[in-house]
Amino acid sequence: MSDYRKITETPSLHDNLETLGVEALLGKMNEEDRKVPEAVGRCIPAITQLVEAIEPRFLSGGRLFYIGAGTSGRLGILDASEIPPTYGMPHDRVIGLIAGGDAAIRKAVEHAEDNTAQAWKDLQAHGIGPMDTLVGIAASGTTPYVLGGIRKAREEGLLTAGITNNPGSPLALAAEIPIEVEVGPEFVTGSTRMKSGTSQKLVLNMISTALMIRIGRVQGNRMVHMQLSNNKLIDRGTRYLVEALNLSYEEAGKALSRYGSVQKAIEALSQG
Numbered sequence: 001m002s003d004y005r006k007i008t009e010t011p012s013l014h015d016n017l018e019t020l021g022v023e024a025l026l027g028k029m030n031e032e033d034r035k036v037p038e039a040v041g042r043c044i045p046a047i048t049q050l051v052e053a054i055e056p057r058f059l060s061g062g063r064l065f066y067i068g069a070g071t072s073g074r075l076g077i078l079d080a081s082e083i084p085p086t087y088g089m090p091h092d093r094v095i096g097l098i099a100g101g102d103a104a105i106r107k108a109v110e111h112a113e114d115n116t117a118q119a120w121k122d123l124q125a126h127g128i129g130p131m132d133t134l135v136g137i138a139a140s141g142t143t144p145y146v147l148g149g150i151r152k153a154r155e156e157g158l159l160t161a162g163i164t165n166n167p168g169s170p171l172a173l174a175a176e177i178p179i180e181v182e183v184g185p186e187f188v189t190g191s192t193r194m195k196s197g198t199s200q201k202l203v204l205n206m207i208s209t210a211l212m213i214r215i216g217r218v219q220g221n222r223m224v225h226m227q228l229s230n231n232k233l234i235d236r237g238t239r240y241l242v243e244a245l246n247l248s249y250e251e252a253g254k255a256l257s258r259y260g261s262v263q264k265a266i267e268a269l270s271q272g
Contacts, residue, residue, distance in 0.1 A: 007185065008140055008166055010189075011189050012185050012187055012188060012189045013032075014032075017188070029187050032184075032186075033195065033198065035184060036195050037202065040199055040202045046178065046180075050179065050207060051207060053159055054133050054159065054207075055211060057133055062133060063093050063095060064094045064207075064211070065095050065135065066080060066135050067096075067098075067099075067123070067146055068098060069099035069100070070193075071193045073096070073097070073137070074098060076097070076135070077096035078204075079096065080094040083208060083212070084227065086223055087218075087225050087226065088226060088261065089212070095126060097122050099115070100112030114145070116144040116145070119150075119152075120152040122149075123149060130157040130158055132158055135160075135162070136149060136161070136163070136174075137164075137204075138169075138171050139192035140165075141166040141170055142166075146171060150162060150171065150175050160175045161176065163200055163204070164178070164180055164181070165180075165181050165182065165183055181199040181200070183198075222244075222262065223236075223262075225261060226261075234253075237256050238253045241255055244262075
């Protein structure tokens with residue numbers, strides 16, 4: 001690890017930021033942001049390996065856990081929280097945990113990320129077991145909370161992955177499947193909520209979306225298991241049925257109301 005260096009802490013490629021006008025600042029930020037999708041694209045083989053390894057575990061009842069601190073933890077919680085409404089999965093199948101607990105979602109909890117043992121304690125509260133998968137998220141790749149959780153989980157036989165923005169980091173070495181997204185120095189030196197955070201969001205989207213598609217929660221390109229929790233989603237579901245079954249909008253609305261989900265309505269009316 002002697003050649004390991006934190007790219008995320010190296011000086012920005014842009015200087016004298018306080019002298020720039022707003023349009024120039026935004027243009028230079030955008031210049032840096034355009035590098036992120038390419039960096040994520042280079043990680044597709046590792047992301048593929050992870051999704052393919054999660055799929056059989058998940059279909060056998062295993063769960064997907066994310067752990068992180070600060071921005072990384074919040075992004076994991078965001079991804080996990082969107083799975084039930086988008087794909088109709090129970091809330092306990094994809095779970096995000098953040099150092100410092102739920103209070104840290106809105107307000108930083110001092111030194112919470114420095115506790116190496118706490119992540120495993122948090123995971124044990126959810127009855128974590130060998131069929132589960134643990135993804136640690138840390139731009140630096142050195143966060144003690146994440147490292148402790150990943151190392152213990154791997155010892156216990158869980159599938160582990162690490163999303164980091166520093167290749168060769170301790171997290172990349174500790175996880176079975178390292179996803180090393182090298183986005184380069186941040187626009188504001190060390191501000192990993194920027195490019196690093198954006199890359200983490202993209203990778204998490206790819207992991208969970210690909211997994212949900214693979215396990216049958218999407219038909220064609222439609223979210224046929226989404227929760228019908230507001231008028232916008234009811235309208236979307238109705239339009240899906242119009243397109244899938246050649247119904248009138250009124251007929252589709254009645255079918256959706258009767259069966260409670262797009263998938264159930266399609267199954268029932270296709271058989272009929």
